[in-house]
Amino acid sequence: MQQVVSWVSGACVGFVRACAVTVVSMLVPAVWAAAVAWGIWWDAANPWSWVGPLVLVCVGTLALSRPVCRAVRHLVGKWTDTVVPAGYRQAAPVTQLSTGYWWNGHSYERTRRDALMDQRWRNRWKDPATWRDLRFTGIVPFTAGVVAAVVPAGVVVAVLGLGRPDLAPRLVGVLGLAVAVASAPYAWRPVEPVTARFLRPSPAMLLADRVGELTAQRADTTIAQAAEIKRIERDLHDGAQARLVGLGLSLATAEKLMETDPEQARALMREARAGATASLTELRELVRGINPPVLNERGLVDAVRTFAMDSPLETTVDADVRAPLDPPVESALYFGIAELATNAAKHAHATRARITLAQDDTGLVVEVEDDGRGGAEERPGGGLEGLRRRLAVFDGTVEITSPAGGPTRVRMMVPCASL
Amino acid sequence: MRVLVAEDLYLLRDGMVRLIEAYGHEVVATAATGPETLDALLKWRPDVSVVDVRMPPDQSDEGLRAALAARAEVPGLPVLVLSQHVEQLYARELLADGAGGIGYFLKESVFDGDQFIDALERVAGGGTAMDPAVIAKLLAGGAATRRLGGLTEREHAVLALMAEGLSNQAIGQRLFLSDSAISKYTTSMFGKLGITDDEAGNRRVLAVLTYLNSS
Numbered sequence: 277m278q279q280v281v282s283w284v285s286g287a288c289v290g291f292v293r294a295c296a297v298t299v300v301s302m303l304v305p306a307v308w309a310a311a312v313a314w315g316i317w318w319d320a321a322n323p324w325s326w327v328g329p330l331v332l333v334c335v336g337t338l339a340l341s342r343p344v345c346r347a348v349r350h351l352v353g354k355w356t357d358t359v360v361p362a363g364y365r366q367a368a369p370v371t372q373l374s375t376g377y378w379w380n381g382h383s384y385e386r387t388r389r390d391a392l393m394d395q396r397w398r399n400r401w402k403d404p405a406t407w408r409d410l411r412f413t414g415i416v417p418f419t420a421g422v423v424a425a426v427v428p429a430g431v432v433v434a435v436l437g438l439g440r441p442d443l444a445p446r447l448v449g450v451l452g453l454a455v456a457v458a459s460a461p462y463a464w465r466p467v468e469p470v471t472a473r474f475l476r477p478s479p480a481m482l483l484a485d486r487v488g489e490l491t492a493q494r495a496d497t498t499i500a501q502a503a504e505i506k507r508i509e510r511d512l513h514d515g516a517q518a519r520l521v522g523l524g525l526s527l528a529t530a531e532k533l534m535e536t537d538p539e540q541a542r543a544l545m546r547e548a549r550a551g552a553t554a555s556l557t558e559l560r561e562l563v564r565g566i567n568p569p570v571l572n573e574r575g576l577v578d579a580v581r582t583f584a585m586d587s588p589l590e591t592t593v594d595a596d597v598r599a600p601l602d603p604p605v606e607s608a609l610y611f612g613i614a615e616l617a618t619n620a621a622k623h624a625h626a627t628r629a630r631i632t633l634a635q636d637d638t639g640l641v642v643e644v645e646d647d648g649r650g651g652a653e654e655r656p657g658g659g660l661e662g663l664r665r666r667l668a669v670f671d672g673t674v675e676i677t678s679p680a681g682g683p684t685r686v687r688m689m690v691p692c693a694s695l
Numbered sequence: 696m697r698v699l700v701a702e703d704l705y706l707l708r709d710g711m712v713r714l715i716e717a718y719g720h721e722v723v724a725t726a727a728t729g730p731e732t733l734d735a736l737l738k739w740r741p742d743v744s745v746v747d748v749r750m751p752p753d754q755s756d757e758g759l760r761a762a763l764a765a766r767a768e769v770p771g772l773p774v775l776v777l778s779q780h781v782e783q784l785y786a787r788e789l790l791a792d793g794a795g796g797i798g799y800f801l802k803e804s805v806f807d808g809d810q811f812i813d814a815l816e817r818v819a820g821g822g823t824a825m826d827p828a829v830i831a832k833l834l835a836g837g838a839a840t841r842r843l844g845g846l847t848e849r850e851h852a853v854l855a856l857m858a859e860g861l862s863n864q865a866i867g868q869r870l871f872l873s874d875s876a877i878s879k880y881t882t883s884m885f886g887k888l889g890i891t892d893d894e895a896g897n898r899r900v901l902a903v904l905t906y907l908n909s910s
Contacts, residue, residue, distance in 0.1 A: 549806050556803050560780055569780045573749065573756040578784060585783040590837035627837070 286461045293355060293464035294427035300347045301421030301467075304413045307336035341409040345475060348416065352471045355464075363477030363485065365403040367395055404481050412474045420467035427463045430456025496665050504566075511562050519555035523548050567607065576606040580613055580631060587629070589621050589646070595633040597640065605690055608666045609642055612674075615659050616644040616686050624648025624684055639691040650682035663688075696720045696819050699744035701732040701758060702777070703751055707802070711745060714805060718812045729757025736765035736772065743819035747802075748778040748785070759785055770794045773818045777802050781829045783836075790823070790904055798824035798860075814860075823860040823900040830858045833904070842888070850884040853877065858903045 311329035318325035349360050368381030370391045377384040378391035382398050385391035400406055430452040437449020477485070530544040563569065571579035577595040584591035601609075613631060620626040626648030634641050654660040654676065664674045672690040698720050702708040712722045724739050726732040728751045736744060750757045762774045775798030776789060789797045798818040804826060805811050814824035833839060834855060843851060849870075856866045863877045870877075890903070 553803050553806060556779075556801075564780070569749075570782055570784065574784075582782045582784045585836055586832050588835065588837050588840065590841070 283461075287457060288460075290461035290464060291427055291456075293351075294424040294460060296351060297348075297420060297424035297464045297467050298428055300344060300351065301416045302425065303344055304337055304340050305417045305421075307340065308333055311336070337410065337413065341413040342406070344413050344416075345409045348412075348467065348471055349475060352468055356468050358468055358472050360471055360475050361477055362405070363481045364405045365399055365484075367399055370395065404478060408475070408478060408481075412471075415474055416467075416470060420464075420470045423466045424463050426459050427456050430454075430459070493665075493669055497669060500665075508562065508566065511558075515558045515562070516555045519551055519558070523551045523555070526551065568610065571606060571610055576601055576610060577633060579606075579610050580633065583610070583614055583617070584629075584631060587617055587621070589617060589626060589629045591617065591629045591631060593631045593633075597633050597635045599635065601640070605640075605670055605672075608670065608672070609640070609688065609690065612663045612666065612688055613642060613644055615663055617646075619652065619659060620644070620646035620648050620684065624650065624652065624682065626682075626684075637692065639689055642688045643685065644688075645685045646683055648682050648684055649680075650678045650684050651680045652676060652678035652684050652686075696742040696816070697723045697739070698815070699724050699726065699732075699735055699739055699741040699746075701726040701735070701744060701750070701761070702747040703727045703749075704747075707747075711805060714808055714811070715745075715815070718808065720812075720815075728752060729761045732758060733761040733764055736761065736774075737768060740769060740772065743773040743775060743796075743815055745775050745777060745815070748776060756785075759788070763788065766792060766794065771796045771821065773821065774798070775800065775815055775818045775824065777804075781826050781832070783829065783832055786825065786829050786833075786904075795821045795823060799829060800824070800826040801828055817860060825859045825900075827855070827859060830855050833858065845887050846884060850880055850887075853880045854884060854903065857881070858900060860900050 311332045314332065315326045315329040318328075346362075349362065353359055370378055370380045370388060372378050372388070373384075377386065378388050380391040380395040383391075383394055385394055433452030434449045434456060437445045437447075437452060440446060440449075526544045526548040530541040530548065533541040533544065568579050568583075570582045577593075577597055580595070581593050584593045617629055617631070620629050624646055626646035629644065629646045632641075632643040632645075634643075652660065654664070660674070660676065667674060667688060667690065670690050671693070672688060675687040675689075676684070677686075678684040698715050700708055700711050700715070700722055702711060702725075708725055708727070712725065715722055723741055724735045726735045730752075732744075732746060732750065744762075746758045746762045748756050748758045750761075759776060762776055766772050766774065770792065771794035773796035774789075776785070777800055778785075779802055781799060781801055786799050789799055796818055798814055800811075800814065804814070817824050834843065834851070843854070846854065852870060853866055856869055861869065863874055863881065866872075867874050867877045872880075
């Protein structure tokens with residue numbers, strides 16, 4: 277009984293999906309058919325009567341190709357696990373220059389509207405995705421569309437056939453119904469492989485995207501590096517260097533006072549010693565900010581354990597990392613974990629945290645979970661965005677789940693190839 | 696005392712040797728790399744050794760590993776570990792065998808010669824000597840803060856000095872309190888924390904550290 281129910285529901289769902297695929301994929305052929313009908317209606321023998329239909333075919337196909345592809349991609353994504361990235365070229369920002377003209381990345385225009393229009397047409401024309409979409413709208417009706425159309429066609433035949441009083445059409449009607457019912461659960465399925473095969477971005481498009489991504493990352497890295505060097509220079513200049521100057525001064529004065537006022541000389545020496553201790557402490561903090569010593573001496577896992585011990589949160593660390601990691605990856609992950617744990621204590625008012633490091637065949641996964649009040653979100657220029665950018669250099673990803681009221685869980689992943 | 700100094704930077708090694716000799720102790724050997732340190736520790740079996748954590752050939756934690764390896768061979772071999780930075784993790788590793796005779800200090804602790812030599816002698820005698828920075832980190836940790844919430848400020852200070860390895864008498868001198876006052880504080884403190892006091896300094900440090908470490 278249960279099997280029958282599930283089969284019937286499967287057939288109903290399949291029927292609806294097959295109809296949807298038929299409608300979407302047959303939209304462009306319908307325009308073509310309409311154009312042909314129009315031409316015949318005017319005068320099939322006169323070549324001039326085909327000019328209008330020809331324009332209709334061209335404009336209709338061009339205008340409909342992108343919406344049709346969007347719809348197919350959406351339906352496939354909704355019904356199956358296959359996610360087909362769109363891969364359309366992103367428009368560059370349009371900016372006004374000091375001359376008053378607008379620059380859209382390709383040309384100068386007098387008004388913003390012109391600039392946007394020009395950009396849109398250029399993008400449309402040069403974007404390989406446009407040509408891929410056109411090809412797909414030509415292919416899909418004769419593959420997935422034809423197969424999916426069997427179901428609604430069977431139903432139509434059944435309705436027409438069973439409405440007649442004679443035996444022969446009725447038999448045909450019954451046959452149509454049987455075909456429709458039997459094929460309903462399966463007929464929509466070819467759309468998935470067809471979409472995956474013909475609608476995915478071409479290697480050239482993927483490479484173009486990748487180049488864009490890497491260029492942006494390179495710029496980010498350069499800026500971050502420059503800022504970091506500047507910070508270190510400032511810290512050294514205002515901290516250790518200044519203190520050492522003070523230390524030298526104290527010692528010089530003490531040397532002078534040694535014979536005339538030994539008591540004050542001794543006080544100055546004590547001061548110098550305190551100054552040396554203070555500058556060492558400062559330098560130690562600075563070094564910890566650049567590269568924590570334990571990370572250098574023992575690697576990521578022990579560095580994280582040390583961090584957990586020093587943290588004001590009660591932090592547990594579970595680590596299962598076998599292979600040694602690349603120092604830059606270790607450093608990025610360490611500072612990522614430190615950032616997250618600090619956020620947990622400072623913003624989420626958490627009392628406990630849990631850090632998990634696990635390595636499998638696909639890469640390294642680090643999870644940081646706290647018992648705070650949640651509500652963490654990524655802001656431009658914020659710490660979480662910085663974390664994402666630092667990991668992006670290694671093709672790493674960050675997933676944040678932080679509902680209001682907590683808990684916050686952040687998952688960082690770095691693929692094997694980068695380790 | 697017969698002392699071994701293991702340190703890769705010549706200036707520091709030389710300064711340390713002079714400091715130790717100025718206090719009337721004998722430096723029997725020096726070492727500049729991890730393997731050399733291990734060999735010297737096992738060959739000379741000094742009364743106490745001063746070992747730097749980071750040394751050649753890899754500039755990672757060779758010194759610490761040499762000290763741990765030597766102590767695995769000769770349990771309780773007194774070692775005072777010096778480093779540019781102190782970490783709870785390393786402190787725990789050094790204390791893990793429970794044999795005593797362990798010191799762990801920041802390098803700048805040599806600025807105060809009296810206290811440094813005092814710590815060195817304590818370690819040579821089988822005691823424990825921890826840098827205040829390690830103890831401060833230990834007491835600031837999440838679990839410790841929760842557990843030590845019930846202590847008064849004075850008891851907290853006594854606990855910190857106790858964890859550094861000082862005797863009741865030495866704690867009294869640091870805090871300007873009488874011995875009897877200190878034992879009063881220690882009794883109430885151990886009562887609150889639920890651990891038994893052990894007058895023998897070393898085991899007491901271990902008890903305190905174990906208590907703080909077990910979260």
